[in-house]
Amino acid sequence: MSKKEILKKATGTKHLKSSFKKREQIILRDYLALERTTLANERTLFSYLRSGVYMVIAGFAFLELKQFMDLEWLSYILFFFSFTLLIFGITRYIILKRKLDVYYDNMEEENEESKRDKTSE
Numbered sequence: 001m002s003k004k005e006i007l008k009k010a011t012g013t014k015h016l017k018s019s020f021k022k023r024e025q026i027i028l029r030d031y032l033a034l035e036r037t038t039l040a041n042e043r044t045l046f047s048y049l050r051s052g053v054y055m056v057i058a059g060f061a062f063l064e065l066k067q068f069m070d071l072e073w074l075s076y077i078l079f080f081f082s083f084t085l086l087i088f089g090i091t092r093y094i095i096l097k098r099k100l101d102v103y104y105d106n107m108e109e110e111n112e113e114s115k116r117d118k119t120s121e
Helices: 003-011 027-063 066-120
Strands: none
Touching: 027 066
């Protein structure tokens, strides 16, 4: 099994029709775009976590309020959705992080190749 096939299995990029191929040297703009994508991925994860925690708090509030004892089932639904939201957010974060790691690895390989070329000249 080649290195590309192993990376595709590990990163979940097998479904992509074309893999990343460097056509030219990665410049600062491309590197900064990857950094913005990484930060956006982290920000999205925190949004999922925040929403999940709010749903748990709302579920506990419905359980504790005596006036809403008829709506006890709603608190369990909120607990279920918060758990589902947390798992979904973490899964999405991990998948995108693995995909971005492939690009970062390609950038590192390219930097090493350019250093070798400069030293051989």
